Every structure is written in structure tokens, then in C-alpha cells.
Amino acid sequence: METTAEKKYTFKDFTSDQEVRWCPGCDDYAILRAMQKALPEMNVKKEDVVFISGIGCSSRFPYYMDTYGMHSIHGRAPAIATGVKLANPDLSVWVITGDGDAMAIGGNHFIHVLRRNINLNIILFNNEIYGLTKGQFSPTSLVGQKTKSSPNGNTQPPFSPGELALGAQARFFARIGGNTPKEMTQLFIECEKFKGTSLIEVLQNCPIFNDGCFEEFTNKDVRTDKQMFVEHGKPMIFGKDRDKGVVLNGLKLEVVTIGEDGITEKDILVHNAKEQDPTLHQMLVRLHYPKVTGIIRSFEDTTLEERMNSLTAEVKANSSFRKTNDLFFAGETYEVN
Amino acid sequence: METTAEKKYTFKDFTSDQEVRWCPGCDDYAILRAMQKALPEMNVKKEDVVFISGIGCSSRFPYYMDTYGMHSIHGRAPAIATGVKLANPDLSVWVITGDGDAMAIGGNHFIHVLRRNINLNIILFNNEIYGLTKGQFSPTSLVGQKTKSSPNGNTQPPFSPGELALGAQARFFARIGGNTPKEMTQLFIECEKFKGTSLIEVLQNCPIFNDGCFEEFTNKDVRTDKQMFVEHGKPMIFGKDRDKGVVLNGLKLEVVTIGEDGITEKDILVHNAKEQDPTLHQMLVRLHYPKVTGIIRSFEDTTLEERMNSLTAEVKANSSFRKTNDLFFAGETYEVN
Amino acid sequence: FPAEIRAPQGSLYGVSGFQVHIGSIEISTPGDNVDLLVAMNPAGLKTNLHAVKPGHTIIVDTDAFTKKNIEKAKYESNPLQDGSLENYRVIEVAMTSLTKEALKDLEGLDNKSILRSKNMFALGMVYWMYDRTTEHTIEFLNKKFKTNPLIIEANTKVLNSGYYFAETLELIPNAYTISPAKMAAGTYRIIMGNTALAWGFLAAAEKSGLELYLGSYPITPASDILHELVKHKHFGVKALQAEDEIAGITSAIGASFAGDLALTTTSGPGLALKGEALGLAMMIELPLVVVNVQRGGPSTGLPTKTEQSDLLQTMYGRNGESPVIVIAASTPANCFDYAYEAARLTLEHMTPVVLLSDGYIANGSAPWKIKSVDEMPEIKTNIMREAKENWHPYDRDENTLARNWAIPGTKGLEHRIGGLEKERVTGNVSYDPDNHQLMTTIRAEKIKRVQNYIPELRTEFAEEGDLLVVGWGGTYGPLYSAVKELKEAGYTSIGYAHFNYINPLPKNTEAILAKFKKIIVCELNTGQFAAVLRMNFNGFNFLQLNKIQGLPFSNGELVQKFKELAH
Amino acid sequence: FPAEIRAPQGSLYGVSGFQVHIGSIEISTPGDNVDLLVAMNPAGLKTNLHAVKPGHTIIVDTDAFTKKNIEKAKYESNPLQDGSLENYRVIEVAMTSLTKEALKDLEGLDNKSILRSKNMFALGMVYWMYDRTTEHTIEFLNKKFKTNPLIIEANTKVLNSGYYFAETLELIPNAYTISPAKMAAGTYRIIMGNTALAWGFLAAAEKSGLELYLGSYPITPASDILHELVKHKHFGVKALQAEDEIAGITSAIGASFAGDLALTTTSGPGLALKGEALGLAMMIELPLVVVNVQRGGPSTGLPTKTEQSDLLQTMYGRNGESPVIVIAASTPANCFDYAYEAARLTLEHMTPVVLLSDGYIANGSAPWKIKSVDEMPEIKTNIMREAKENWHPYDRDENTLARNWAIPGTKGLEHRIGGLEKERVTGNVSYDPDNHQLMTTIRAEKIKRVQNYIPELRTEFAEEGDLLVVGWGGTYGPLYSAVKELKEAGYTSIGYAHFNYINPLPKNTEAILAKFKKIIVCELNTGQFAAVLRMNFNGFNFLQLNKIQGLPFSNGELVQKFKELAH
């Protein structure tokens, strides 16, 4: 199956006949549309695209995509997607998951798919809440957050999806705000291009149960000042006037102002997303100001299916077994008459 | 229940009547003995000590300790231990687990117990193999490793227990060789002292299915040259002649020789295990030469039970409900006669 | 559909703003008390509240509850916050903003029509909750506004938004049921099944002098039990929202080992995940209550609908021979009693108990004759307070066969337990064949002996006769009413036996079955309890009435079926 | 104990170095062929191999297989590596070093006695594998060496080390069984149950033209299936050793969705964890085979022992109404046939199949009349190769009711499936009550119709008569022999019916049951299949013969019981 698309698609080709059922105002709409716009820009055939989701508001996503899809069970999408990809490596496989789906019940599959580095894409809808079940705290909810299941405030310190992912050997990690669809579309295209498991954390607002949780740095008015969109090989500069930058001081990242006390653009750290050592990537993931978006890590490595396929090829080459009969009748057999 | 021990114990007090059943030559014997020697040095009463294990060779550990213990089911020990500790925070709770038990089937509970930072201790017996089930590769086995389930070599890149743990927000991580019982005993004592979830990775040799997997740096002859035992506040010096040291170069750790090209002890990095920022700790975990042992990270933070208990106290103080009747008859009730 | 929806004709009675005649549903009980009120503003709430019985649902547009409006309606304080609605099920929705949001891409709509269309949002929600499609209304809109396509589009869009909103949030209609039997004198309050269930455990903890531990992972329709228990830290309740169902139950097992009254709550798919751990609890013979609020299955199934299809999973969803005690609540109010009973049985018999509820009674509300803990039966735990001469962890009570409960922190009782087969008495690991046979027998016998500590089965309406109606769990209300109605209509030889105890079955079960010519087993599945009866009792012909539509039995279908069989 | 252990008296026949008379066990079949050989060195292997039948176990001390020794024994090449032992089950143990290690803390022992005591290590292993305690031997040692306490301590220590070593590694004895019926002419090989099972799937994949996918997590006694399949990459087998049982089955579901013949293998506790996912596979109606090699339960139970106690878990261990096809292999050799059959049924009927095996047949070996794939039945998949006019994902075959299988990569068949209830035909999410009822019925009917595609039940030894012996799964060998023995002894009215198809049961089951006065259901549990029969067939009195000791039936207990009942 060669993977060059025969014809160009438009987002309509990826829009299913099902009416979208999220709450009015939910960021999920923007993510859906970004995906429908990104797919035509990728070098994939519609029939080769598969969306696998778990359970949650976010996980209803596949119903709205006119591709192959499975709305599976809670937390298991990464494992199911692994089977899909191993069965047919030519497919473009996407995992759609939420903060609870991926990091609560699905935590084990989440870390293992990243470890194995199979070539598929994971979109993590992080709204720091369980939406579908009407608003309990999730593994990314903040300490003190008041929810249905924490009326006096949450007592469980959160995961940082990026830190957990890198700790699990993730080769590709990107982060994006749910209200910046253009950048999101671009990132979706990038993560399809990346060979290996790519994870995108979308900071998704849930207006019903956790409204404004990312406001502080996603709000239109402050966004450019509070977010830094990093790109490989580019200096880490941000701010409305592009005059803020990040420099390294010992083992800490510091924000400086270009032009002030002798700082010039040359002093600013240049992003290297592609190096194997994740030290810088982990520091960027942890940074609070500015909040780092864009592709933080993208280290190309051998994929699981490549390793498996080359072993299989090697074994086939060295084995005389072609049909099962070759095996069944080989070695010690005897006759009864 | 005050926790000062009434009398001093000897290791015999912690030795059960069950005969130890591991294979002759297994490192597990040394770990068991180290624990039996460490407990008398801790400020705990025997009846307050609880060992919870999953399933695996290592998980038979509790049978040999004359304390309270549960040999539970595969992978669930961290969750069970969480319940034990929340039910009675005065207990000294220990999780005994293997690389498969903790990071394969138990991966989700493993990362969540670390995230929550409940005050218990986890001893991870890492032999990079499934011992009990007769030698399949585990999530810490190396790529290419030939095992019962990977006759042509393992294709799944491994986790690094330390990296995974720190990615999951671990506050305490230590590493030790299975053949250095004295240091191990000391670490066990330290991790009981630490308030929060403490994780010790023991590099445990399995002579039957993965003999010599850590030889390269645990072998008696090379140990001092290949391992660096770090201590908080002390310079990172190692080597038979204590003349090797680690310095920081940009975002990389480098090994230097004290006395050569002008390097003096003052140039050597001083270990800070207690800082919140894990950047240095992650670098140390990743270092191959020297292999870092000792307490790599030990950042004191509020524990889950502290957060829960203070909330409970606060609620109790502000509530008029003492008995359930106060609740049942409160608010809108009416009479039927 | 739900019992409380009647008469396909009529108007959406008493719901403010719905004077549009849509000839669809009337949400009311006979006597025209409103079962569901949509309050678009404080005034609407004030004028219509009188018509709504406590225990019923009120949907409010929170956007409209501004200080100004509240004062205009002459409320002293905000009724949404001052607790004056605590006896109703209040669903707060920012309807105005949601409606605006839904219409934001529609050009040329004036604000007035936008606001007017918000009624459609409410209507959409109501339709989803009561299993009605939006079709007819859309047709109706097309007719009514045919001259104004924009309005049609707007209203349709908003109607669907409301419908989908309710679906996405898995909103569940709540059934208000008054037990058809006459009520004993006493102090009552309106209570929802899940709340009553949570309170039953609070009472059991207080009575047994233990602390209550809950390990749970949210899942519809069981989550409200978690939501309720986290509110009661003042009683020392420890609740851990766990990372998954397995951690929910295993952390509860740990808490039980350490001496708490341990509980885990879930629904069908969650119970499937707890099977292995439940087997461990059964093997190590520790007290543990597992609550399964059943929903429509299989797989994710119909999360918001009711069903009784987890019975056999509850009985057998574990590896090996691993019997546990199984009981089922049958009304919103007695969820309290059976929660308490589950705690009593697990503590006294030292083996796990699974308590079955279902979406219908869990979300239903009813009057509850308040029980003080003093009136509740004693709970005798098997705790070993101190060491004694040659004590063993698997020493048993000779009557119940319950093993003793030695709790960490108790000096001299240090011991190890685990999931491998254990040697009788000592509890050490044992591979001995005869010991395995013996232990298997003991674990089964332990459950059987529970028969001596539970009430016998009762029949209502007739002691013997032509037809025995058999039910279990949450179908009590409809079944009782149907048989009662028939008795009053002169069908005097129809008896009714309802099972709350499933494993073990009451001692006198076979005797009662034998008193009737025909037996019909009614359940919301394809015949699981009938199967259990067939396994246990030979030579009976168990007829079945099964329904698997995510809905409770309707009076009509029951009465008709029973009539047929009664001759 | 295992059938192949006889005569409590005697010496450890043929096992090199065991001339010490320990009056304990003789591991041999009648005719004095050795069932287990311990070869302490190449010479010992050479001289004793003749006495060991293929398929039996050989324990070798790998330390003694040095180049020198191998030459001394006049072997051309190392018999452990040149494949000449491939028809035996070889357990390689570095016995010399383990013995030394075990004695390293014992002072004053000369090397000679250390080496001599290594026999005790082997003996300890053998004892554990055959359920014998070490007591008698220790007594014996105490007597024999009473003058030499050091030797006593050394030997005891080593004996126990060997015993514990076998326990820690969960070593499993292997039973060699020749089917008591006379063998048809043809080409045979000795095969172990788990290997035969793995090969059955290889054959099914080749026949159906699909690639074989295995998602599995190791667990005793199922791991060997994984170990076997990873060896066959030359057939394109894809095996993922998953992070846990849930990932094992869910990755298989993904592979099935993408068009592979998907398989997951486990044992009891693992099956408990797969329940929720199995429900999903059943709901989305994809082909999937789940293999459960049963072991002693409950919980961790007796991992190395055999049992049949997962039957009801297999039938009901999922939420909601979720029937699946259940079949069971009955001999090491026919593990091949039922693996193939499981694949055929799941592919042709588009619903999951659970194949039951057990520790006894899985680790047992027997002669297998080699089957070429050409002789195996056709497998017709339901794959949609290309798009067609108004196609729907839930269009069904009118005979089997199997839905069609549209595979990602096929143009024009893009569709979504999931765990929520789905609308008939379209497969869209549906909350419609009647649709739920209908889909529940269809899913059940689909299973029922499998009856039309499986063989009828056969009775052996008698078509009708006084007593019908009923068995299922792995108990075939002992049951067959017992009834055969009785027939030859003149008990001509005892029939034998063995079930390999459990759900659905063969069409003619009731007819056959009706032909006998008494029916006795024999199983290694407390009566689970008897319960299934009671659920299905009214008015029969099913007697039970149950054993739950982790061991197969012994001929003696069966013959005696059947005799009693035959009059």
C-alpha cells in the first residue's frame, strides 16, 4: 500500500454525518476542526486513517471524523492503537484521549506506548477535570481545586503530562492551547510527519466544569506575553514585542529582556528539540513563565515496528520454514501403521 | 500510638519461621538480610511494620519477615499499601516489588503512589527479567536481550526506573547494588526516615535467568571505579583513589580527574539531593559512567495523609455534625402519623 | 418509559415558558404534581415551586439568578445557595450563555429571539432525559415558523444543543417513588437511593466503631455515592478517588487489612475490572463491601439507563471457586438498610459482600423513615484485640467459620496472608491437595452459613396459590404495585416474593416456591436470576418475564402478563 | 497424585545416582519406562536415555555437560544443543553450582560430600514436582547418618534447596498420556498441549490467509504458548508481550479491527482482568480468540496445579448480557484441533471465542497424528474487500447473523464502532429502548446459531442405558479409561459423553441426556458444568463427581464411583 494520496482532500472529506454533541463553547470543537483541516495537508489516504479513543467527552471525537475509528473503553486506547499499528504499519493511527482517560485509568498503557515508540500520534485533551462524569478532579487537577469529588479542595498533587511522558522515554512531546487552532493544525501535521510516538498535550478549556483553567496564559490578551511557542533551531524569544527571551543560568532557565543590561539576541538560548538528551526539554516542560508551547522534544529513534519487522525479515531469511507443514513434519516424527 | 520502640530489636526479631526459598546465590537473600538488620535501627515498633508485596520471586519477601505482611496480587502492592497507610498513618509501610510487578502490570499504581507522595517506602528489586515465570524480558530489559519470550532479542526499549519515577513526581529516589548490603542497610534506614514516598531501586542479580546483568559496575573489582555513591552536600567524587569527580559543562555532566589539568576538589559538583527542581537528579539518574548509587533525590514535601488529615480536622472544627443522627435529622424532615 | 411519564398527549405542564403546544409529553404524576420544573428565573421558580413535590427535579438557568432578579422575585436570599431546595434534585445550567454560544455563528438573529429560543434548550434536555426524540418538535417548528427559516434553524439548533448537552453530561432522570404500601408513623425525609446507600455505611461505621474507608473511581451511575461520602469528613470518612477501579478495590483491601470498614463503589464495567482483586479479598478472608450500581450493558452499553444484567458477573466474575455474599437493595429508601446490612455481614462473616443497586433506584428518590443508629442491629466484629496463646490467623469462629481479624499495630499478632492457597489454621502457603479441597469447602460453607443470620423469605398478597411473582433488587416498586392492583381486582391467588438476599438464598426459598402452581421470575435482563434458581432448585418450572430496554417495568406490561398466567 | 506416579514403595528407578533406598516414589509407567530422568552428566544421560519414552522429562545438571565429559561419554556433539532431545521436556539446571552455593555457609564439608549431596538437590526438585513432602527422606537421612550430623545438615539443606528451587520457578510435572483408544495409521510426533495449541493457530492463520497476532502477558501455565509463537516469525507471527493482561487483549482487539487473526492467551487471574475488554470485543462484534489455560484457584491459588474452576467466569465474567462462544480442548493433541476450531468459529461468526485448556493437558505431552493444513476445514472470513452501495457496518449474514468485517485501508468503508449500544444495521450510537432489546436478542441468537456449525454430541461405549458419564475439557483421558475399563469388565450400560463445546451446547445434548437413567457430571471444580446443564435443561437430576485438589482424576476414584452408580 503506497501512502501517497491520490487526490487532495478538504476538511469536508473528514467530517462525518454525525452531529457534534459537545457543550456549546467547548474547546473540543476547535480541536476537531483543526484536525479536519490538518488531515488534507498530510500525505495520507483517507481510508488509511484510524482514530482510536477511550471514554470521556474528548473520546467522542472519532464519531465526528469520517475515517475508520473506534470509541473503545476507558483508558485502553493506546493499547488498542498499538495492535492496530502492528497489524498494519501502513495506517495513520491516532489516539484521542483525555487527562483522566490517559493518566488515571489508562496510565499504564500511556507510559508503555511512549516507551515502545511505535509510530502513532496521541492527542491528549487536558482540561484538568473529568468532564463526562460531571466534574471530578483528575490526575492533572491542582491541589486545592474544588470539584464534585473534592468539595473541600483536591489533596492529590498533579502529574505534569510532559514530565510523565519524558520520564517514560517519550521521543516527541508538544503542547498547544485549545484556543490557537492555526498552530494546532500545524502541530498535527508535524506529529504525523514524526516517525515514532508523538504526543500533543492540548490545553483544553471545559467551560462547564473547569472554566478558565488555562486562562492565565491562554487568554487572547495575555497569550503572546505569557506563552513561548518554541521551534527547533530558533532562539527562545517571546512577548508582544518579541523582546523577551530565555537564557541558561547554571541549571535554571531565566527570562531576560533583549536590549536591557546588554542582552542581545545572541545571548538567547536556541531551541534544540532533536537532541537525545532530554534535560533541556524537561526544563522547558517545567517552565511556568513563559508557558512553553510548540514542539518541545522531537528526537527521531528506531520505532518498535521497525525493530520487529527487521527481526522478522532476518528470521525469514534464515529459516527453511515457509508453510506450517515444514514445521509440523520437521524433526522427530514416526509412523504408525 | 506513639512510635518510639520500647526495646531494641535484633535482626532475629524480624526473621519469620518460614524457610527462605529463593534460588541459591540470589541477591534477594542479601536484601532480606539487609532489611532485617535495618529495622532494629529504626524508630519503629515491630507490630507497626507492614510489608505489602505483589507477585514475583521478590514478592515472597514478606513471608520471611516476622512482621505484618501481605503477599497480594500482581502489580497492586502500591495501591494496597496506600489503603493500609491511609487507614492507619502510624504504621511503617513497605512495598516490595519487582521490575515487572512495579513497571509492567503495576505501572499505573507505581506512578500514582509516587505522585500522591504518601509516606511509605518502596523497594524495587530490579533484575531486568521476570524471574518467577522463568525468564521473560521485563520493561527494564535491554533491547536485544535474549530471553524466553525474545529468542531473537528484545525489541522494546526499556524504562529507566529513576527517570520514570522522577517523571511521576517522585520526591525520593535512591539506587543501590544488590551486592553492597552495608550501604543498602543504611539506605533502608534513610528511606524510613524520609517523610513521603521513598523509592529504592536495588540492582538485583538473578543468577538463574539474567546472571551478571549489572556485573559491569557492581562487580567487586570494578565497583569503586564504576560506581559513584552520592551523598547530599558532599562533592561528587569516586574511584579507587577518590580522584575522579563530576563537573557540570553546560547541560552535561562530565567526569574529570582531580589533580589533572588544574582540577581541584573545589571544582567538583556538590550533590544537592534536597532541592525541589529535579534537573540535576534526572541527570544523575541518566549518567552511565559513573553509575550513580545512593540517595539521588530526597525533596521533603507535604504528604497525602497530611493534606487529608488537615482537611478533615478543618471540616470537623467547622461542622456541627458529631453523630450520624445529627446528619439524618438535619434539614427538611416531616412527620407522618 | 419511566413510570412517571404518562399520556402522550397534552402540554409540558407547569414548566415555565413552555406554552408552545408540542403535543409530546407531560411530565407529571396523576394529580398533576409536576415531576420536573424548568425555572428560567427566580420568579418562575417562586410561582411554580408549589406544584413540585420534594424529591423531584428542578432545572434552573443559573444565568438568570442575578442579585437583581432574586430581589425582584422577593427572595430574601439566593434559593440556589440557601439550601431551601435541598429536598429537590437541582440541575444548574447556564442556559442563557449556552444558548448564545450555540447560536453565535447564526447571522441576523436579534437578541430577543435568541433569548426566547433558550426554552428550546431546556426542552431538549428534558427530551433526552425522558427518552423522547426531537423529531416531532422540529416538524412542529417547521410548520409554525415556516415563514421564518432563520427562527426555525435557531430553535432547532438550540433544541439539539440542549438534547446533546444532557447526553454528553449523562444527565439522568430521577424517578420519585412513594412505596405503595401505607407509611408507618414517624419522621421522614426525602432521600435519593445513592445518598441513602452512602448514609447506611456511615451508620454502620458508627455502630461498629470503625472508621469508614472508600476507595473509588468515578463512574455513572455510582459516582454520587463518592460525591456524598466526601462531604462527611466530619465523621472521619476517608475517601480516596483512586487512579482506576483496581486501585479503588485494592486500596480498600489494604484499608481493611489495617482495620477500617472498607468499601469500594462502581458500576458494571468497573466491577469487571475488580474481579481479580475481589478474589484476593475472598481468599484472604477480609471484610470488604463492593457496591455495584448496575447500568445498561454490555460494555459501555447505556450508562444512564437501568438494568439488572450484572447478577451473574457478580456471582462468578472471578477465577477459581470464589463465592462471596451477594445482596441487593430494592428501593431508594432501603438502600440505607442494605448498605448497613452489607457492612454487618462482611464484618461478622469476614468475607466480601457485593451489594447490588441499579440506576433506577440509585437516582430515584423517596420518603425515608429516618433511622437512628440506636435502632440498628448490633455489629460484632471479629477483631483480635490482643495476643493469646497459640493463636493462628486462620482460627475460625465455630458457628460462622469467620476467621479472626488481627490488625497491624496489635502486638504479638504479626502474620502474613496472601493469594496463594493457605494451610488451614496457620494460613501458611500450602500446595497440599487435601488442604486445597478442605479450604475450598470451608470457603463455600462459610457463605452457606450466612443463611442462619439473615431473615427468611416472605411472600406478600398470598401465602400459596396459582402464581408466584418473583423479583429481586430494584424492581420492587413496579412489581409490588402490579400484584397489589391485581389483588384489589380480585386476583387473590397471586403471591409475590422479592429477593434481597441472592447468595446465599434464604433458607426457606424452596419451601415457598413449592407453594405455588406457577412461578414467574421477572427481571431487567435475559433471565439471570432465573438461572440462579435453576442451579439451586431442581424440578421447578421457572417462567420468565424479561425486559432489557434500559427502563423499569411498566405497570401495564406486568399486570397483563400476570393476568394471563393467573388462569 | 498425577496418574503416572504409582506404587508408594520402591526406589527412584532409573534415575542416576539414586540408589539410596528412600522408600518413597517410583516415577514410572507400568512396563518400567522412566517418566522422569535426572542426568547428572552426559554418561548418565547416555546410559539411561533408552529407558525414557519421548515426551517425558529429563532434568540435567548443565554444570556437568563440559566438553570433556561430553567426549568421555562418546557423544559427537552436545546433546543439549544438537536437538537430539527435542522430543523430551528438558529442564536444565546448574545443579553443581546451586548445590555448592546452598552449602557455602556450612563449614567443614569436604568437596566430595558436597558433590554427593547434589543428588539430594535433584530429589528435592522431583519431590516438589510430584507433590511429595521431604519429611520421610529427612527422617531417613537422620537415621542413616546419625553418626554424622554435618552430613545430615548438608543433605537436608540441599534437599530443601532443590525442593524450593522447583517451587520458586513454578516447575510443572509433565504428564505423558497416550490416548487409550487405538491409534490410526499415519505420521506422528510427540507434542505438548501448549505447543499443539500454538500450532493450531499457525495452521488457522495459514488457512484463512490472515496474519496471526498475539497480545499476551506471561502467566503460568499459559506462558509456553507465547514462548512457542515468538519462535515462528518465519510465518509472520506478530507477538507483543504486553504490559499487562488488559493490554494483551485490547491490543489484540486493535489488531482484529485492522484485519489480523487476533489472539490473547492467559490463565485464570488474567482472564479476570480481561473481562471488560472481552465485553467490548463482543459488543463491536470482532473476531478474537481468548485462551485460558486454567490453573488452581481462587486468586493466585495453586499456579502450577490443574483445575477446571474458570468455567463460570468464562461464561459470565463480564458486565451486561455478553454471551461469547466457549469451547474446551480435552487432550494435549487435540489442543491443535480446538485452537484451529476457535479461530474458525470466531472468523466465521464474528464474535469472540474463549478456548479453555488446563495445566494438565497444557503441560502434558502425547503422540499427535500430524495434520497437514490441507486436511483442515475451510475458513470463510466475513471480510469486505471493497465498498458497495448502501453498505453498513452492522449488515449481517442472514444465516450466521455475523456482521461484515470492514478493515481499515479499504476505500469507502470508513466507519466508527464502539462500546455504547449501537443502532441495528448502521452501528451508530443508539439509546433507543427497543433497539437495545433487539440488539441484545441478536447477540444471543448469534451464539445460539453456532449450533448449526458444530458437530453433534457423541456418546461412547453405550448409546443409552443406566448411567451417563459426563465430562468436559481436560478430563477426557482419565474418564475415557475408566469407562473403558468398566465396559471391558462387563458394565455395558454405562455411556460416556464428553463436551468440547460449552457455549452453545451441541443441539442434541438434551436428547442424549434423556437416554440414560442416571447422569453423573465429573469435573475438577465444585460443579460448574453441572450448573450450566441445570440452567439449560429442566427436569434432569444431575449427579456430581467433583475434585478440587489441583490434581486430575485418578482411575481408582472414577471406577469405584461409576460402579456404585451402575446398579
Ligand SMILES: Cc1ncc(C[n+]2csc(CCOP(=O)(O)OP(=O)(O)O)c2C)c(N)n1
Ligand atoms: C471502566 C470505566 N470506569 C469509569 C468510567 C467512567 N468515566 C467515563 S469518562 C471518565 C473520565 C473522563 O475524564 P477525561 O478522560 O479527562 O475526559 P473528558 O471527559 O474530561 O474529556 C470516567 C471516570 C467508565 N466509562 N469506564
Ligand SMILES: Cc1ncc(C[n+]2csc(CCOP(=O)(O)OP(=O)(O)O)c2C)c(N)n1
Ligand atoms: C494477574 C497476573 N498476571 C501474571 C502473573 C504471572 N506473573 C507472576 S510474577 C510475574 C513477573 C515477575 O517479574 P518481576 O516482577 O520482575 O519479579 P521477579 O520474579 O523478577 O522478582 C508474572 C508475569 C500473575 N501471577 N498474575
Ligand code: SF4
Ligand atoms: S463537559 Fe466540558 S469537556 Fe465535556 S463537552 Fe462539555 S465543555 Fe466540553
Ligand code: SF4
Ligand atoms: S529466579 Fe532469579 S530472582 Fe528468582 S529466586 Fe531465582 S535467582 Fe532469584
Ligand SMILES: [Mg+2]
Ligand atoms: Mg478531562
Ligand SMILES: [Mg+2]
Ligand atoms: Mg524481575
